[in-house]
Amino acid sequence: MSAIDDLVAAGRALVEAGLSPGSSGNVSVREGDRILMSGTGTRLGALGPDDIAVLDLDGRPLSGARPSKEVxxxxxxxARTPEHTAVVHVHSPSTVAVSCLEPWAAHSAVPPLTPYSLMRVGQVPLLEFAPPGDPAMGDLVRDCPFPFRGALLANHGAVVSGVDLPSAVDSTIExxxxxxxxLLTDGRERRLIAPAQVRALTERWGTPWSETASVS
Structure with missing residues (x-):
């Protein structure tokens, strides 16, 4: 499959999973010294070759559609994770809702409730609010003191990177x-995965996790 085929497949998968309402969200893949990205205002479930913007690694447009404002x-x-070649940004309902809450801990807005999120994503820091498309959003990603594969953008949604698009999509769904x-367990006495088990899972699967705080 070509990079464009991968973007089309990723867009459809995100829509089918209910993570990209309307024309929200964007996906990209890095191919050599270029970034191919869904264009502005496109519906991810209906992407075609004419909807793809081609950028250099600094985000400058080279050809194709007008790029999303989230460049x-x-x-x-x-830049943060050079070995990753795909990025997914969505405004999915639950990620947006959690991004509107105070984070569970400084290193992760999402507590260690299931092994699957630890295996696929690890910790998920909450980045401060910046208006959509603001270059400050890139600064927040670069300056985050915690390692991450996925982060929540305050009052906005989620961003996830992966070694390839299928991996990034799967991690976004997880x-x-x-x-x-x-959200379902918010305000209740939670049974969290024990710190030693969190450490074992994340080490085994190579996902990031910082020191666990004693938060319920």
Whole structure:
């Protein structure tokens, strides 16, 4: 499959999973010294070759559609984790809802409730609010003191990177589920995965997790 085929497939998968309402969200893939990204205002479930913007690694347009305003966010994610070649940004219901709450801990807005989120994503810091498309969003990604594969953008949604698009999409779906479970258990006495087990899972799967805080 070509990079464009991968973007089309990723867009459809995100819509089918209910994570991209309307024309919200954007996806990109890094291919050599170029970034291919869904264009502004496109519906991810109906992407075609004419809907793809081609950028250089600094986010400058080279050809194709007009790029999404979230270019600074994607560029910063690639700069932060050079081995990752795909980025997904969504306004999915549960990630947006959790991004509107105070975070569970400084290193992760999402508590360790299920092994699957730990295995696929690890910790999920909450980044401060910046208006959509603001270059400050890229600065927040770069300056976050915690390692991460996925983060929540305050009052906005989620951003996730992966070694390829299928991996980034799967991790985004898992993050949405983890946020849904976080909401379902909010305000109750939670049974969290024990710190030693969190450490074992994240080490085994190579996902980031910082020192666990004693938060319920």
């Amino acid at each position: 600074p966010l994607h560029v910063a994610m690639y 993050l949405e589920e983890a946020c849904r479970i976080t």
